[in-house]
Amino acid sequence: MSSLEANPLDLVRPDLRGFGGYKSARTESLRGDVWLNANESAWGNPADPQARCRRYPDPQPPALRQALANLYACAPEQLLVGxxxxxxxxxxxxxxxxxxxxxxxxxxPVFGMYAVSARLQDARVIDVPLVDAAAGFLPDLPTLARAAREQGAKIVFLCSPGNPTGHACCLQEIAALADALAGQALLVVDEAYVEFSDVPSATALLGQHRNLAVLRTLSKAHALAAARIGVVIADPELISVLRACQAPYPIPAPCSDLALAGLGAEALAQTARRVEVVRRERERMLYGLSTLSGVRRVYPSQGNYLLVRFADADAAFAALLATGVVVRDQRAAPQLGDALRISIGSPEQNDRVLDALRLQEAAA
Known part of the structure; x- marks a missing residue:
């Protein structure tokens, strides 16, 4: 079976096939000017003078969904906002x-929410560790596919660019893995950082691989982390199943409005300029960190962060914190007992990182 022929509904839990989910008051296509069907207040809150939050929001705001579909080059029915x-x-x-x-x-080592969600669902976590190679931390794609087939996996998560490692898989690798998983598992490519990458989005493969899903977010490059707007892009039939499993009103109206404004032409142009700054600063930081005697290795990255191994990670972490710079301690993660992840900030913030580490080395 090819991944184009593989029906993603065959991977859905049997008891959820045809599941309609909760039908909220906003799922009904009704018209009127006096809305008394959702037990909402007839008045706005005193802190909300325009009464914008008096009514429940649209479960999938059409304007936002269309704007996100335009941004990610997919059809609205392929996309679920969450x-x-x-x-x-x-x-x-x-x-x-x-x-x-x-x-x-x-x-x-990878983003921890995959394992957390699996544990909450009582699903087994099958770990095929990344390989620490000359080119960086690389996924063992053939072993991923074999493990899924032999151990009964329904989902394979591929973080690309990888968090915290920074490696991005090319589209040919992703397509081959989707083919290898056809009829067995859904390949989920998490592209939270793809805007910073040289590798194109895997959404380009959706037309040929029905067992593929892509995750995107406005939290990183678009600077809307607090708005909590993310999407899954996949086969429309799978999207319908996920919507039936979703809470009735997942997107607060103020967050939807902010996200829609953040996807306007001028905002997108500003975002693109800032992404270019991050990409330039990433290379400057990679070189600057590599020159420090206390740094064992800086991994190349396609994200807005660098994974750095230190001779004394505890001292480096403390030196940065003493100057007010907070980085992510990765030492509890598999294979990363000497590593910190450093996000790429503004040029001035990046200078503070380098200065703090140079001072720490000089004092050692």
């Missing part, structure tokens, strides 16, 4: 994995 990529991950695991039977495949 509360960040975290909700999409949780929905996929709940919709596909039978508790106590099915599994998900991950490649550690």
């Amino acid at each position: 509360r960040g990529s975290d909700e999409a991950i949780d929905l996929l695991v709940r919709a596909l994995c039978v508790p106590g039977r099915d599994g998900v495949v991950i490649s550690s």
Whole structure:
């Protein structure tokens, strides 16, 4: 079976096939000027003088959904808007994995929410660790596919660019993995950082691989982390299943309005300019960190961060914190007992990182 022929509904839990979910007052296509069908207040809150939040929001705001579809070059029916990529991950695991039977495949070190969502669903976590190679931390794609087939996985999560490692898989690798998983598992490509990458989005492959889903977010490049707007892009039939499993009103109206404004032409142009700054600063930081004697290795990255191994990670972390710079301590993650992840900030913030580490080395 090819991944184009593979019906994603065959991967859905049998008890959820045809599940309609909760029908809220906003799912009905009714017209009127006096709305008394959702037990909402007839008045706005005193802190909301325009009464914008008096009524429940649209479950999938049409204007926002269309704007996101335009941004990600897909059809609106291929896209579900949710509360960040975290909700999409949780929905996929709940919709596909039978508790106590099915599994998900991950490649550690990686974003922790895949394993958290699996545990909450009582789905087995099958870990095929990344390979620490000369080119960076690389996924073992043939072993990922074999593990999924042999151990009964319904989902394979592929973080690209990888968090915290920074490696991005090319489209040919993703397509080959989707083909290898046809009829067995859904390949979920998490592209939270793809705007910073040289590698194109895997959404370009959706037309040829029905067992593929792509996660995108406005939290990173678009600077809307607090708005919690993320999407899963996949076969429309799978999107319908996920919507039935989703909470009735997932997108608060103020967040939807902010996201829509943030996807306007001028905002997108500003975002593109800032992404270019981050990409330039990423290369400057990679070189600057590599020149420090206390740095063992800086991994190349396609994200807005660098994974750095230190001779004394504890001292480096403390030196940065003493100057007010907070970075992500990765030492508890598999294979990363000497590593910190450093996000790429503004040029001035990046200078503070380098200065703090140079001072720490000089004092050592």
